[in-house]
Amino acid sequence: MRIETFEMERMQSTWENIVDYDMSESGVRPLTLGELTAMGFDLAAFLDEPLGYSQSNGTIELRERIAAIYPGAGVDGIEVTNGTSEANYLIALSQIQAGDAVAMQVPNYMQMRGVARSLGAEVRTFRLRTEAGWEPDWDEFERAVTAGTRLLYLSNPNNPTGSVLSDDAMRRIASRCERTGTWLLSDEVYLGAEISAPRTRSFWGLSDRVIVTSGLSKAYGIPGVRIGWIAGPGTLVGDCWAQHDYLTIGPNKLSDRVAQVAVEQQNRERCYTRTGEILRHNLPIAREWASGFGGRLRWTEPAAGAIGLMKYDADVPSLTIAERVRVNQSTLIVPGSHVGIEGHLRIWLGGKEPFLREGLRRIGEELKALFD
Ligand SMILES: Cc1ncc(COP(=O)(O)O)c(C=O)c1O
Secondary structure, three states: OOOOOOHHHHHHHHHOOOOOEEOOOOOOOOOOHHHHHHOOOOHHHHOOOOOOOOOOOOOHHHHHHHHOOOOOOOHHHEEEEEHHHHHHHHHHHHHOOOOOEEEEEEOOOOHHHHHHHHOOOEEEEEEEEHHHOOEEOHHHHHHHOOOOEEEEEEEOOOOOOOOOOOHHHHHHHHHHHHHHOOEEEEEOOOOOOEOOOOOOOOOOOOOOOEEEEEEOOOOOOOHHHOEEEEEOOHHHHHHHHHHHHHHOOOOOHHHHHHHHHHHOHHHHHHHHHHHHHHHHHHHHHHHHHHHHHOOOEEEOOOOEOOEEEEEEOOOOOHHHHHHHHHHHHOEEOEEHHHHOOOOEEEEEOOOOHHHHHHHHHHHHHHHHHHHO
């Protein structure tokens, strides 16, 4: 199977451990095993645990706890995966065939575009409109989701805009997917990372066409254990499990055990609270920094998530700017072109204050040179 380069992930995996300041991240600074131990993870007991295979679709204990997040879901409707990215991938592998149409909101995390195209699908995009507070362009949406559109992929809260769909928009999207017989795949890995907005409402329960993916990487702040999941109708989840058997078999035992602690309700809320506090602390710093360019750097502040999407006023490709920032300042940022929105830069807001300030200062050096 041939697949196009996933530009953003490739750029990150090439440079993120080489540059001095990785400002291309998208979660908050991660938790440690020590912090998880304080939440109830029994590290000492795990030391004597034989490192065998774990239950390939997730232990019953973990799936029960995840199912409790989604009212009405049972353990057979949950598949535990290696990250949210594997969850999305399994859905694509099991549901998309050559010739299918797949709809996708842009800007976005562009995984589904590459995967769906590699499976021979046509990908139709609809925009979140900058000029309308990131409201979907409904004309484009209706052209993208038509009878026979196999799957719609969206992220809510959205990467990279940090916007959250209104209840009306969610209902409109869900009811159209019901009418067209389209799977509505809602990637909710940023749910819980709200900054000012109330807790994001899940698509779960809005329609029997809804599939939710999520994981520990963003709102929970635990990307390193690589745990994600699918919540969906039992038959679809079964199809995903069948793909999982071929791909990675399943997640590892230590990660499953850590995840059991993290998703437990009280700990989940603790993780979300920590994330919100980090972001509320950092947002004013980014706001002040962005205001220092005489109006040539503009943004709609994120309602949720650890990234700022900034529109710059210069006729230069975003990749060129990102490359200058990397080469001249040893700092990595994501060019808008890698998330489906040229003319913008995606900047991480989830680090410690000194790191954030120095990362922004370095990016600022290049922007000043650009605007002069
Ligand atoms: C919307 C979205 N989904 C999935 C992922 C990948 O998540 P994971 O690390 O859980 O595989 C990302 C990573 O940036 C993302 O932004």
